[in-house]
Amino acid sequence: MLHIGLTGGIASGKSTVVTMLRGLGAGIVDCDVIAHDVVEPGSEGLAAVAAAFGPKTLLPDGSMDRAYIGSVVFGDKAKKAQLEAILFPLIHAGIDEEIKKIEENKKNPVIFLDMPLLYEVKYDSYVDETWLVYVDPVTQLTRLMKRNGYSESEALARIHAQLPIDKKRSLAQVIIDNTGSPEETQKQVLVAWQALMDRIKG
Ligand SMILES: CC(C)(COP(=O)(O)OP(=O)(O)OC[C@H]1O[C@@H](n2cnc3c(N)ncnc32)[C@H](O)[C@@H]1O)[C@@H](O)C(=O)NCCC(=O)NCCS
Numbered sequence: 001m002l003h004i005g006l007t008g009g010i011a012s013g014k015s016t017v018v019t020m021l022r023g024l025g026a027g028i029v030d031c032d033v034i035a036h037d038v039v040e041p042g043s044e045g046l047a048a049v050a051a052a053f054g055p056k057t058l059l060p061d062g063s064m065d066r067a068y069i070g071s072v073v074f075g076d077k078a079k080k081a082q083l084e085a086i087l088f089p090l091i092h093a094g095i096d097e098e099i100k101k102i103e104e105n106k107k108n109p110v111i112f113l114d115m116p117l118l119y120e121v122k123y124d125s126y127v128d129e130t131w132l133v134y135v136d137p138v139t140q141l142t143r144l145m146k147r148n149g150y151s152e153s154e155a156l157a158r159i160h161a162q163l164p165i166d167k168k169r170s171l172a173q174v175i176i177d178n179t180g181s182p183e184e185t186q187k188q189v190l191v192a193w194q195a196l197m198d199r200i201k202g
C-alpha cells in the first residue's frame with residue numbers, strides 16, 4: 001500500500017486537507033494525535049517529560065500543562081531537543097502501530113501520514129512521496145494567531161521552530177495551496193486525489 005507523507009507548516013491547513021482526504025477514502029495516521037496520546041496522564045512519556053521539565057509539567061488533574069511546556073521549548077532550542085529526544089521514539093512507535101492497523105484493515109487504497117515535522121525528522125525517506133499543504137507566510141501567521149489566540153511573537157516562535165514553508169515547498173511532489181478559500185482547496189484535493197487513484201490503478 002502506498003504511503004504518502006502529508007506535511008506543511010503549523011496552521012497551514014493539514015487538518016483541513018486531511019478531513020477532505022479521509023472523506024475520499026484515504027487511511028490517515030495523524031501524528032499530532034499520537035504525540036498527544038504518548039503523554040496521556042499516567043503514561044511512560046509524561047513521566048519522562050515531568051522528570052526532565054520539573055513539577056510545573058503537570059496540571060492538578062495529572063495531565064501535561066501543554067501551554068507551559070510549549071512556552072519553554074519554543075523559546076529554547078536545547079529544551080526543544082530534550083523534549084523531542086523523549087517523545088520522538090514513542091511517537092514513531094505509535095506511527096508504525098497505526099500504519100499496521102490500517103494495512104490490516106485493507107479498506108483504504110492509500111495511507112497518508114499527517115506529520116508536521118516530516119522533513120525535519122527526515123521521515124520523507126520512509127514514505128513513497130510527499131504532499132505539502134502550503135499557505136503564504138502572512139496568511140499562516142494570521143491564521144495561527146487567530147486559531148490559538150497567540151501574540152505575534154508567540155506565533156512566530158512556533159513558525160520559526162520549523163523548516164520554512166517555502167523550503168518545504170521545494171521538497172514536495174504535490175502541493176495543495178490552502179491560501180485561498182476552503183472551496184479552492186477542495187478542488188485541488190480532488191484533482192490530486194483523482195491523479196493519485198489513476199496512478200495506483202495504473
Ligand atoms: C510543545 C507541546 C507540548 C505544545 O503543545 P500544543 O498543544 O501547544 O501544540 P500541539 O502539540 O497541538 O502542536 C501544534 C503544532 O505545533 C507544531 N509543533 C509541535 N511540536 C513541534 C516541534 N517539536 N517542533 C516544531 N513544531 C512543533 C506542529 O506544527 C503541531 O501541529 C507539543 O507540541 C509537543 O509535545 N511537541 C513535541 C512533540 C512533537 O514534536 N509533535 C509534533 C510532531 S508529531
Ligand SMILES: Nc1ncnc2c1ncn2[C@@H]1O[C@H](COP(=O)(O)OP(=O)(O)OP(=O)(O)O)[C@@H](O)[C@H]1O
Pocket residue numbers: 008009010011012013014015016017032116143144147178179180181182183185
Ligand atoms: N482555506 C482556509 N480559509 C480560511 N481559514 C482556514 C482555511 N484552511 C484552514 N483554515 C483555518 O486555519 C487554521 C489552521 O488550519 P488547520 O488546523 O487545518 O491547520 P494545521 O496545518 O492542521 O495546523 P497544526 O499543524 O498547527 O495543527 C484553522 O483555524 C482553520 O480553521
